Amino acid sequence: MRFATNKKRMAAAALAAALTLALAGCAAKPETVDPAPFLTVEFTGMSGEGTAEWNFDSEGFAAACGDGVKDAAGLAACVDGSLDKTEGLSNGDTVTFQWNCDAETAQEEHNAVLAPGNATFTVEGLDEWVTALDQIGQEDWDSLAAAGEEALRQREGDAITGAECLGGYMLVRQDFSSEMVDVHNMLYAAYKVQAQLPDGSSLTYYAGVGFGDLVRHGDGSVEATGDYGFMAYGNIDVKAGGEYYNFTGFETLEDMNTECISGYQGMYSVESNVTEAAA
Incomplete structure (x- = not known):
């Protein structure tokens, strides 16, 4: 009887471990979020000498994150980036914004992955x-x-x-x-x-x-x-x-x-x- 009881205990422990792994696997699957809709780039100046400045709506981004994202406000706070070109711009040029957010931090602390990794904008509206x-x-x-x-x-x-x-x-x-x-x-x-x-x-x-x-x-x-x-x-x-x-x-x-x-x-x-x- 004791042998049978031990077998039951072992089976229960194995089942519990399996459930724990399954739940952990589900929790570890990160949610893909796209911050690009909350990024704006403003072009000013004369074509050929134009400049670009960017602004990120972190509050809007955090509010739009799904339920699977942990601490969306914290994720928004760590989102940063840069433009590949900010000066000497002409109408029709393109500039690329590269997100700079630590992928490990985003995934482990916020269960999120930023994608796509960059956003491209066409220069327009400069004086000529x-x-x-x-x-x-x-x-x-x-x-x-x-x-x-x-x-x-x-x-x-x-x-x-x-x-x-x-x-x-x-x-x-x-x-x-x-x-x-x-x-x-x-x-x-x-x-x-x-x-x-x-x-x-x-x-x-x-x-x-x-x-x-x-x-x-x-x-x-x-x-x-x-x-x-x-x-x-x-x-x-x-x-x-x-x-x-x-x-x-x-x-x-x-x-x-x-x-x-x-x-x-x-x-x-x-x-x-x-x-x-x-x-």
């Missing part, structure tokens, strides 16, 4: 220098044209009776060898101008009003960040009532084209949509 006229939306173009007309009227005074915008010349810097010029681009808004002289006679001429360093922001809007309101160099002297009067501009559209296109070739590439038909 304007390089083409079609990058300027109609609303921004209307604002620039209005600002140019105002600058024209401030320069020439009450003599101006009308100014029609004919389009623009987009000059994009190509040659940076000269330290005398540090602008990246210039836009000349072109106008057909009507002026009245003191003797009652009228004058029609052409003028270009400049805007420097146009930037296209991440939201698509365009802003002149440099000097603006300067005039394309041209000079008109007219005689009225025995007196001479001077206007900054050109007698013909061809003369203005020569100044605003040919005058800048080499250091700048020039695009123009200036036509009389646009008026």
Whole structure:
């Protein structure tokens, strides 16, 4: 009888050990968690010189962890990482964030495995220098044209009776060898101008009003960040009532084209949509 009792005891002990191992095996199976949805990367600056900064929502991550994760807040606190590139970024580049969380600690103390091990982001939303006229939306173009007309009227005074915008010349810097010029681009808004002289006679001429360093922001809007309101160099002297009067501009559209296109070739590439038909 004692032998049978011992056999029962041994069988019970073996069963208990097996159950313990089975339970331990179940408890040891880690839960896979993905922290990427709680990671944000912000890109700022000018394309080509952009920077990246990251932020991790540890509270949101902890709240989203499943019941199988032990001490989710503690796991979130030990989650860290780094970007492979944070400076000199251009729109369209990619940056990779590599998680840095001790795998042994995550598994043994929190019953968790971080996966995937990295997250990739495409650089977007950085400011860019304007390089083409079609990058300027109609609303921004209307604002620039209005600002140019105002600058024209401030320069020439009450003599101006009308100014029609004919389009623009987009000059994009190509040659940076000269330290005398540090602008990246210039836009000349072109106008057909009507002026009245003191003797009652009228004058029609052409003028270009400049805007420097146009930037296209991440939201698509365009802003002149440099000097603006300067005039394309041209000079008109007219005689009225025995007196001479001077206007900054050109007698013909061809003369203005020569100044605003040919005058800048080499250091700048020039695009123009200036036509009389646009008026």
